[in-house]
Amino acid sequence: MKKEVTGVILEGKKVGVAFTGSFCTFSNIFPEMEKLIEVGAEITTIFSDSAQSIDSRFGAAKDFLKKAEEITGKPPILTISEAEPIGPQSLLDILVIFPCTGNTIAKLANGITDTPVLMAAKAHLRNDKPLVISISTNDALGMNMKNIGILLNAKNIYFIPFGQDNPMTKPNSMIADTTLLIPTLEKALEGKQIQPIIKGSEK
Numbered sequence: 001m002k003k004e005v006t007g008v009i010l011e012g013k014k015v016g017v018a019f020t021g022s023f024c025t026f027s028n029i030f031p032e033m034e035k036l037i038e039v040g041a042e043i044t045t046i047f048s049d050s051a052q053s054i055d056s057r058f059g060a061a062k063d064f065l066k067k068a069e070e071i072t073g074k075p076p077i078l079t080i081s082e083a084e085p086i087g088p089q090s091l092l093d094i095l096v097i098f099p100c101t102g103n104t105i106a107k108l109a110n111g112i113t114d115t116p117v118l119m120a121a122k123a124h125l126r127n128d129k130p131l132v133i134s135i136s137t138n139d140a141l142g143m144n145m146k147n148i149g150i151l152l153n154a155k156n157i158y159f160i161p162f163g164q165d166n167p168m169t170k171p172n173s174m175i176a177d178t179t180l181l182i183p184t185l186e187k188a189l190e191g192k193q194i195q196p197i198i199k200g201s202e203k
């Protein structure tokens, strides 16, 4: 019988999961984190300033922080100074910005480091290790397309496959298929981009 491969690569791996302010996506993130724990990954969460402070119709910030701590068994990283040691102490094998806002994509593509998540990304990339992006933004095919293009061509940056989520009413919006987190991480740890990177339109 063929051996099940999915998850094996992640066993014992130190995975950073960085939340930015795409609040509608948060409910999809936690089940995927639980799957990562099931395959034996050790997760550290990092929250951007928006992700850790904005209450919205999708839930209260403090409840999201609590849920992250419950799943990982560790308090989230909430400041730039807490995120900085990820570089010098080489704390992560792989980091995923999950979900990644248009705002964070734009800053990352332009070398701006003014949130805990961007500090984590910069610190991690300095170690020549993989960074994975899970895009979730209404302006992916608009103002941010150029920044996504920059990141697609950047060393050590990989994408969870993404597609238009509602082309008729939100024609510039694109969102990653969060269920592809684990296979995307596995490929990225091998230095490869999972394919196909673009998903078909759903509506």
Ligand SMILES: Cc1cc2nc3c(=O)[nH]c(=O)nc-3n(C[C@H](O)[C@H](O)[C@H](O)COP(=O)(O)O)c2cc1C
Binding pocket: 019, 020, 021, 022, 023, 024, 025, 048, 049, 050, 051, 054, 056, 057, 100, 101, 102, 103, 104, 115, 136, 137, 138
């Ligand atoms: C309820 C709510 C939902 C939002 N959803 C998104 C989203 O899905 N994608 C996105 O790019 N920005 C979204 N935003 C805007 C970001 O939260 C905002 O740009 C913020 O500055 C992002 O900061 P960060 O990237 O540091 O987390 C949303 C804002 C609110 C209040």
